[in-house]
Amino acid sequence: MSSVNSSLQSIGVAIAGLGFGESVHLPALKASKDLNPVAIWHPRKIRLEESCERNNLIGYGDWPQLLNDPKVNAIVIATPPAPRKQMAIAALEAGKHVLLEKPVALSSEEIAELQRLAINNRLSVAVDFEYRAVPLFMQTKRLLEENVVGQPWLIRLDWLMSSRANKSRPWNWYSQSDLGGGVIGALGTHAFDILHWLCGPSISVSGILSTSIKERHDPQTNTLLTVTSEDVAFAHLELSNPNYKSLVPAQVSLSSVSRNGRGFWLEIYGSEGTIFLGSDNQNDYVHGFGLWYAPSGEGLKSISCDKDLIFPKTWSDGRIAPVSRLQDWWAESIRSSQPMIPGLSEAWSSQKVCDKLRESSNSGQKITLQS
Numbered sequence: 001m002s003s004v005n006s007s008l009q010s011i012g013v014a015i016a017g018l019g020f021g022e023s024v025h026l027p028a029l030k031a032s033k034d035l036n037p038v039a040i041w042h043p044r045k046i047r048l049e050e051s052c053e054r055n056n057l058i059g060y061g062d063w064p065q066l067l068n069d070p071k072v073n074a075i076v077i078a079t080p081p082a083p084r085k086q087m088a089i090a091a092l093e094a095g096k097h098v099l100l101e102k103p104v105a106l107s108s109e110e111i112a113e114l115q116r117l118a119i120n121n122r123l124s125v126a127v128d129f130e131y132r133a134v135p136l137f138m139q140t141k142r143l144l145e146e147n148v149v150g151q152p153w154l155i156r157l158d159w160l161m162s163s164r165a166n167k168s169r170p171w172n173w174y175s176q177s178d179l180g181g182g183v184i185g186a187l188g189t190h191a192f193d194i195l196h197w198l199c200g201p202s203i204s205v206s207g208i209l210s211t212s213i214k215e216r217h218d219p220q221t222n223t224l225l226t227v228t229s230e231d232v233a234f235a236h237l238e239l240s241n242p243n244y245k246s247l248v249p250a251q252v253s254l255s256s257v258s259r260n261g262r263g264f265w266l267e268i269y270g271s272e273g274t275i276f277l278g279s280d281n282q283n284d285y286v287h288g289f290g291l292w293y294a295p296s297g298e299g300l301k302s303i304s305c306d307k308d309l310i311f312p313k314t315w316s317d318g319r320i321a322p323v324s325r326l327q328d329w330w331a332e333s334i335r336s337s338q339p340m341i342p343g344l345s346e347a348w349s350s351q352k353v354c355d356k357l358r359e360s361s362n363s364g365q366k367i368t369l370q371s
Contacts, residue, residue, distance in 0.1 A: 010034065011035050011036065011331060011334060011335075012036055012072050012073045012074070013038065013072070013074045014037075014040065014060075014074075014075045015029070015039075015040050015075075015078065016040075016041040016042070016063075016066075016076065016078060017041075017077065017078035018042050020078045021078030022051055024323050028327050029076075031313060031324055032327055032328065032331065034331035034335070035074070035330075035331050038069075038071045039059070039060060040055065041066045042061065045061055048060075063090060067096065068094070072096060073096065073097065074097035074099070074330075079101075080180065081101075081103050081179065081180025081185060084103075084104060085106070085110045085114065088104075088105075088114055089113075089114065092114070092121050092123055096123070097124045098123070098124075098126070099125075099126040099127075099330055100125065102128060102189045102350075103351060103354070104347040105351070106178070108355050111344055112348055115348065118344060124333040124334045124339075124343075126326065126329070127343055128323065129189075129193045130319070130323050131193075132197055134286055136277060136289045136290070137194070138305075139291055139306060140198060141197065142309075143303070147243070147272075149269070149273040149274065149275055150296075151243075151246070152248045152268060153269050153270055154248070154269045155239070155266070155269075156250070156252075156266070157253070157266050158265045159191055159252075159253065159254050159264050160254075160261030161187070161256050161282060162256070162259050162260065162282055164256035164257050165257040165259045170217055171219075171225045176228055182229030182230045182231065183229075183230055183233050183256045184209070184233055185354070187254045187256070188350075188353075188357070189351065189354060191252055192252075192354065193347075194266070195250055196349055196350065197342075197346075199241050199250070200239045201240055202239055202240075203237075203247055203368070204366055204367060204368050205235055205238075205356045205369065206360045206365070206367065207233060207252075207361055209233050210230060210231070210233070211228075213231060232256075232257065233254040233255075234253055236249070237249070263278065263280040263282060264278055265277070265278035265279075273295045274293070274300065276291070276300060277289065286322060291303040311325065353369065
């Protein structure tokens, strides 16, 4: 991999995007020993100037100009989904390491294109599947590796949120399927990656997508516009667990319009035990999580996290700590020239399920996934 690999040199990082990028990625970068925020990019001049003044950072409104800055060794791309692919291509061609928000691109084919470019240029590309960095999720992974549930028989993941239930929320890119909007991009990419990480890759998918709120007000035109993205998704998966020959059925329910929705709940039922992992916290996807385990024939008991998995530092915004941990993995990948996990390979696998879920919803057929 090119660019920084000296343990003595800090890695200069720019942030593209002022939503999640400024509120979560930037404070995480400021706490890093290896990564140093040096610049911000945003297309709107006023927002860029305000952010640069708040954070005492250099601002760029021109993407090629940012890429030519020698102080920028790596870039966090936290823009809306549609422009991410082309921005990432330009960054990789300029020799910059990249951390991408998800969905990484609008299709698995686009992700494969990015992966080829990153490999050819020997650059580290991280993908912000930050649930892999949450202590209780890591504890769940550890329990499964210890085979405490035996052979998995059934997995159920319900992720029922209310973020889009308010009909007065305006029409924007999230309302447009062709721009990467919808519950699949927001939640499904995470959900499928979590299942692949914990149990194994998807072998088949079938499902249904639905749009509950079909029109939203566009503040630009002061008219009601059609919503083309889904706000409810149901998926039935078959997962291939590497430890057992039989496939594991998994049911996934996703919603962004569930008033009083019960949040995130993962249930794993196996031959030797049961695991529950979940939280009803609608505002913070880290604080409030609990983990329960029951050996066969016994009741569920709360499980604490092993000390080595606990965050060394936390923030009032629970999203920052797991992103900080993932950024540290990215920095280690850059310095060691070792592949980043989670990276583009994991993003491709998750996006492939998203793509085929849409295909299944349109055709009414079960779709087999090919590697």
